[in-house]
Amino acid sequence: MAVEPSDDHERLPCGTSADTLLDHLRAGTVTDHERTCPHCRAAAEEFRPLLSALGAALDDDRQVTAPPGLLDDVMSVVRAEGRSRSTIRLPRTGGDGAPGDTRVRHSAVSAMLRARVDPAGGLLLGRCRIEETSEGLVVAATARVLTGTVIPEATASARRDMSTFVEDRLGLRVARIDIDVTDVIDLP
Amino acid sequence: MHTDTALPESVLVERAQDGDDHAFEALVRRHQDTVYRIALRTLxxxxxxxxxxxxxxITAWRRLPDLRDPQAFPAWLHRMVGRLALNALRARRPEDPAEEDHSELRERGAGPVDRALATDLHEALRAALAGLPPPQRICWVLREMEGLGYEEIAEIVDTTPTAVRGRIHRARTHLVEALEPWR
Known part of the structure; x- marks a missing residue:
């Protein structure tokens, strides 16, 4: 938490800040001074109903949940809007059939690429951006590694899985796959 | 995709920033209760x-690409709902410039009859909160019920941390007085 401003609107005659006293009362960490000082004790007595009410309100709050349907309403707007409408055009294979282009949205390609990287390999992909260049597809991903993962092995394996996918399933060339490891994590 | 709910939050945030709506849905599932609670407490x-x-x-989804630190997502989201709730409060009484931090009390949504009916402390607190000027109410709610710091609150309500502190102090003074019968 950020450093709080030092000017205090509310100091008791003994110099204790009302904020601090309240925090201690709430956390059950009252100091010896606060326990014995008449000013602190009087203030604590004054705050008692508010603290009880706050406790009751927080207890009730825990029962408050978002109304049913909120998630669906939000997600239907989100899905209708999508994020990026950019697409990549897949090369045509074979000469049969009616003419026509096949385009896949970047967000769909990113999702498929992420899904190719099995977390069991110790790497979790976050951001995964793609760009088409004359040399082929450039993938820029961020990743978290699970504790104990050998990073060069995990990233090499992820690159392999993603390249195979791009080449075999999309029929595109891969120019490069950059993986930026941003953190080491433990899975819950 | 079915494992999204088990992923660390920062991974979900980055995926959602890329346009992965499944990841965003997992984030909404995690945070919708708190977001709703902040709005409900304020309004x-x-x-x-x-x-x-x-x-x-929905605004979070639209602005997500601008969020630089994925770890900051919850605080960022709370700021967003706090700000929107405050705007809604202000819009409710256009004749009353809610920016003005009047310290006199108003009856709002909880008249004397409601007070008389307030049979327990929580009800009394609710009534007392409803009587606070909106800027004081939102500052107090964000501080005491959502545990935000003065700096964060100041950003939401568009003022200085010192002003936030003053509002919380005035709100607390009012609430302590309103709850005096329970002492």
Missing amino acids: GDAAEARDTAQEAL
């Missing part, structure tokens, strides 16, 4: 709180 009205929560979550 005191379930229908308005639902609208505000929905607007906050």
